[in-house]
Amino acid sequence: MKNLTIVFGLLFFLITSVSQAQEDIVHMLNGDEKKGKVTAVKSDAISFVYSGEDLEYELKKQNIHKIDFASGRTEVYNQVQNSSSPSNANANTAVTSTAAERKNKIAVLPFKIISNNASLTSEGMMEEVQNTTANSIRSNTSQVILQDPSETNAILYENNIGEAEASKMRPADIAQLLGVEFVVIGSANIDYTGSNTYGSSRTTYKDKQERDRDSRKSSGKENTYSSSSSTENYSTNINLKIFNDEGRSVYSVDRTGIGTNLNKYETTISYLIKRSPWGSKR
Known part of the structure; x- marks a missing residue:
């Protein structure tokens, strides 16, 4: 029984090792490691699928330090800046231009x-x-x-x-x-600094004359209009x-x-x- 336990343990170790060896590992400039499969390499980015998932992501090359491919090949995109340098204000930044x-x-x-x-x-x-x-x-x-x-x-x-x-x-x-x-x-x-309000008004008159045989009568109507703005x-x-x-x-x-x-x-x-x-x- 003890021998069977050892055998199963070795088999699990071998299976795990083979699975990990088939993964691509993307090392980001901020220290993160992303394990999965690089499906495409573009001029400014890579396409990447995480292990155990189907959804494809795009990772910008300017944020990537290097990729360790499952084949054993390593591709370096940017050097990691020294975090102790006073000019390195953000660990995620990388200078890729000349x-x-x-x-x-x-x-x-x-x-x-x-x-x-x-x-x-x-x-x-x-x-x-x-x-x-x-x-x-x-x-x-x-x-x-x-x-x-x-x-x-x-x-x-x-x-x-x-x-x-x-x-x-x-x-x-x-x-x-x-x-x-x-x-x-x-x-x-x-x-x-505040507001200014301006206002104005205008009054108009409309006269009406009424005539009869004995007198002249007149009546008027007053209309006032007002407006304001600020x-x-x-x-x-x-x-x-x-x-x-x-x-x-x-x-x-x-x-x-x-x-x-x-x-x-x-x-x-x-x-x-x-x-x-x-x-x-x-």
């Missing part, structure tokens, strides 16, 4: 919004000001290639980098991660900085917007971009 590939490319990060109005500090407002800045770069600069904000935000999302995480990273690391030579980092301070007032200040992929500041400005309308920040951003190193008013 200086030549980043040349003259520029990206705009979502703006940090500071406001006494909580509705203006939303992610949507951050991206709205980001898009306004990107559109101004398209219209008012030359010699730089703009990375579309949707691509910028996708890369940040894939690396779990939000506004809070980005503020703790070195600009050079962000630029290299995004694959650009220049990165625009900005903040908008938009405070609600405007919301805001104080806006834009801070804008541009760094290169070596971490050097190439442009840094701070300007208070003229006017009280909320959309005055657009005019302020346009003014600053036009006077950037590649701007039309430089």
Whole structure:
């Protein structure tokens, strides 16, 4: 009986070893290991099915350290960065671009919004000001290639980098991660300062005359119309900085917007971009 137990134990070990040997192991840059089957290798991603499952997933190559295939072959995509390095603010990030590939490319990060109005500090407002800045770069600069904000935000999302995480990273690391030579980092301070209400009224008269044989009588009707309107007032200040992929500041400005309308920040951003190193008013 004891011998049978040993035999079954050896058989279980052999079966398990063979099963594991038939798995591909994907080593991620964040330290995770994914075991299963690599079903396809694309230019920027791989298709992967977990062991015991049928659903196919897509894993970006920029997040993969290496793949140990069941055949025994190993394919390395990115080197793991030293976590003790002070420039490595996020363990999931990996630089896959070269200086030549980043040349003259520029990206705009979502703006940090500071406001006494909580509705203006939303992610949507951050991206709205980001898009306004990107559109101004398209219209008012030359010699730089703009990375579309949707691509910028996708890369940040894939690396779990939000506004809070980005503020703790070195600009050079962000630029290299995004694959650009220049990165625009900005903040908008938009405070609600109250509202003004304006009103007006107008009175009209309609006369009616009645005649008879003995006298002339007249009667009138008075109509009064009134209207009112109100405007919301805001104080806006834009801070804008541009760094290169070596971490050097190439442009840094701070300007208070003229006017009280909320959309005055657009005019302020346009003014600053036009006077950037590649701007039309430089």
